[in-house]
Amino acid sequence: MRLLYIARRFAVFLLIVWLAASLNFFLPRLSGQDPVRTKLLAEAQLGGYVQAGIEDMVKEYNQKFGLDKPLWRQYLTYVGDTTRLDFNYSISNYPRTVRDLIAEALPWTIGLLGLTTLFSFAIGTFLGALLAWPGAPRWMRYVMPPLWALHAIPFFLLGLILMYLFAFQLRLLPIFGGYSPGAAPAFNISFVLDVIAHATLPALSIVLVATGGWALGMRGMMVTTMGEDYVTFAEAKGLKVSTIFLRYCVRNAILPQTTALALALGQILSGAVLVEVIFGYPGIGALLFQAIRENDHFLIQGIVFTVIVALGFTTFILDVLYPWLDPRISYQRS
Amino acid sequence: MLRYLKRNPSLAVGIFLLAILVVFIAVGMLLTDPEDARPLSVPALRRPSWAFPFGTDRQGRDLFAAMVVGTPLTLRIGFIAGILGVTIGTILAFVAGFYRGAVDTIIRGIADIGLTVPGLLILIIIAVSVRGGLTVNQMALVVASLAWLNPTRTIRSQVLTLRERGYVEVARLSGMNGPEIIFFEMIPNLLPYLGATLVNAVSAAILASIGLEVLGLGPLEAPTLGMTLYWVNFNAAIINGWWWWWTAPIAIVLLVFLGLFFMTVGLDEIANPRLRRSV
Numbered sequence: 001m002r003l004l005y006i007a008r009r010f011a012v013f014l015l016i017v018w019l020a021a022s023l024n025f026f027l028p029r030l031s032g033q034d035p036v037r038t039k040l041l042a043e044a045q046l047g048g049y050v051q052a053g054i055e056d057m058v059k060e061y062n063q064k065f066g067l068d069k070p071l072w073r074q075y076l077t078y079v080g081d082t083t084r085l086d087f088n089y090s091i092s093n094y095p096r097t098v099r100d101l102i103a104e105a106l107p108w109t110i111g112l113l114g115l116t117t118l119f120s121f122a123i124g125t126f127l128g129a130l131l132a133w134p135g136a137p138r139w140m141r142y143v144m145p146p147l148w149a150l151h152a153i154p155f156f157l158l159g160l161i162l163m164y165l166f167a168f169q170l171r172l173l174p175i176f177g178g179y180s181p182g183a184a185p186a187f188n189i190s191f192v193l194d195v196i197a198h199a200t201l202p203a204l205s206i207v208l209v210a211t212g213g214w215a216l217g218m219r220g221m222m223v224t225t226m227g228e229d230y231v232t233f234a235e236a237k238g239l240k241v242s243t244i245f246l247r248y249c250v251r252n253a254i255l256p257q258t259t260a261l262a263l264a265l266g267q268i269l270s271g272a273v274l275v276e277v278i279f280g281y282p283g284i285g286a287l288l289f290q291a292i293r294e295n296d297h298f299l300i301q302g303i304v305f306t307v308i309v310a311l312g313f314t315t316f317i318l319d320v321l322y323p324w325l326d327p328r329i330s331y332q333r334s
Numbered sequence: 335m336l337r338y339l340k341r342n343p344s345l346a347v348g349i350f351l352l353a354i355l356v357v358f359i360a361v362g363m364l365l366t367d368p369e370d371a372r373p374l375s376v377p378a379l380r381r382p383s384w385a386f387p388f389g390t391d392r393q394g395r396d397l398f399a400a401m402v403v404g405t406p407l408t409l410r411i412g413f414i415a416g417i418l419g420v421t422i423g424t425i426l427a428f429v430a431g432f433y434r435g436a437v438d439t440i441i442r443g444i445a446d447i448g449l450t451v452p453g454l455l456i457l458i459i460i461a462v463s464v465r466g467g468l469t470v471n472q473m474a475l476v477v478a479s480l481a482w483l484n485p486t487r488t489i490r491s492q493v494l495t496l497r498e499r500g501y502v503e504v505a506r507l508s509g510m511n512g513p514e515i516i517f518f519e520m521i522p523n524l525l526p527y528l529g530a531t532l533v534n535a536v537s538a539a540i541l542a543s544i545g546l547e548v549l550g551l552g553p554l555e556a557p558t559l560g561m562t563l564y565w566v567n568f569n570a571a572i573i574n575g576w577w578w579w580w581t582a583p584i585a586i587v588l589l590v591f592l593g594l595f596f597m598t599v600g601l602d603e604i605a606n607p608r609l610r611r612s613v
Contacts, residue, residue, distance in 0.1 A: 152595030270452035
């Protein structure tokens with residue numbers, strides 16, 4: 001049963017990968033002409049050393065996706081290339097491949113978004129749980145409304161404001177990039193501190209916005225859970241307040257939150273594209289922005305594919321793990 | 335009405351914030367020449383003054399005029415995409431949730447898979463593919479192409495609970511057919527919920543459109559809020575200290591999002607009165 005469940009989830013994952021590849025193939029061709037070909041030809045006409053390489057790309061592209069080939073054959077070639085993670089060369093950074101560029105940007109994004117997501121989840125869930133609790137301290141009533149208001153604001157807008165306040169006016173933190181220009185990426189204290197200083201503002205703008213959402217979700221679940229009969233029963237038994245709070249209420253209310261957390265972790269590659277753009281943070285988002293600016297179709301398609309596959313994969317892992325977190329859900333089909 | 339708003343402060347705050355926006359646009363239309371929102375129509379990079387209340391940007395737009403012209407454009411994108419999304423979503427949700435069967439499986443499957451995929455990226459691929467200058471209305475259609483996913487799923491789950499209610503059962507027994515039940519029994523009861531969904535969808539559509547615009551995929555000619563923010567980023571206005579260039583668009587975008595957010599909270603309270611007992 002368990003194996004069948006995992007197999008079915010894996011089939012959904014494969015379906016998502018296939019859909020992502022097809023989307024990449026068909027959407028640009030919908031307009032009738034192939035924008036990739038147009039861009040490549042335009043680049044090749046410029047001439048120069050790099051352009052010699054681009055001309056080879058045009059030749060190869062024509063050989064693979066030429067107009068003489070039927071559409072289904074082009075499609076098969078494309079899907080085949082993509083599943084081998086071969087996204088071709090980047091047009092705007094010619095001698096480098098799309099795969100290399102993405103591999104370079106991934107750790108930055110995963111580091112920034114992974115940490116901020118976990119951090120805001122922890123704080124938000126904690127605040128939300130306390131807020132639903134009748135014995136919560138008074139000051140919480142004043143913390144929550146601003147957090148909820150912040151929750152309605154897009155990350156990057158807050159980022160712009162924070163950037164102005166802390167980087168431009170107060171000059172406390174660096175304004176741009178992932179590390180100081182000239183600093184050689186290496187594992188030593190000064191570089192790590194440099195990276196942390198650069199990540200503080202982007203991280204802050206994400207955490208401040210996201211925390212309110214987690215608190216809101218947790219509070220809602222807590223209110224529902226606290227109305228359950230078993231909580232009344234626990235109170236009647238005279239259990240310690242902290243036991244009722246942690247073991248009876250939080251333990252049950254946190255389950256939907258963990259689902260949401262897993263979904264949020266799946267979104268980390270695409271969650272803060274604009275924050276990265278605003279702060280020039282060297283992650284996937286900034287790479288995507290550069291690709292759009294330079295009209296680098298191979299890079300755009302590679303990034304979109306990578307992000308969707310990463311997301312499908314996280315969802316798959318979550319589906320496999322979830323019955324373990326919540327024993328009420330079994331691997332069997334309901 | 336007023337007495338109700340007193341009991342539902344979130345809705346009141348939401349309506350108030352959006353009303354400020356409407357008044358700003360209306361008064362602005364009277365005071366300014368929309369032509370000044372085009373580049374090269376006024377001197378560049380002037381600080382706010384009596385002649386230019388919000389200052390001017392580097393390309394020589396009067397930012398006050400740009401805001402007055404651009405805010406309705408951004409709202410238009412949001413409303414076109416939001417209304418299309420909720421309409422399509424409602425139809426699909428009723429087809430799926432009321433009639434069930436294989437159609438339900440297909441619609442639910444598409445919506446579920448579509449929702450796991452990050453919308454902004456798909457929109458980017460679409461916008462890049464149809465390049466060659468989007469107009470504001472095309473922009474709205476691009477955003478609408480994904481705006482139906484969320485409404486479909488949430489409304490469908492509402493339909494599923496509604497169809498088991500007693501009054502729907504009674505209507506069925508008294509010989510009403512499917513469309514009659516949907517239009518005369520279920521939709522009237524769902525209206526507050528549909529309202530909240532619409533406000534949500536509009537807000538999401540505006541967020542998506544601003545996202546595309548800041549990435550440079552928007553209508554380059556139009557002074558929408560997102561395009562102004564794109565030029566702010568493009569010209570590094572913050573680092574250069576041109577504070578007046580970004581304060582106005584950010585303030586207006588904040589007003590839009592906060593207004594819509596408080597309105598959803600307020601409408602939620604109408605749609606789901608059980609929320610009232612907490613906070």
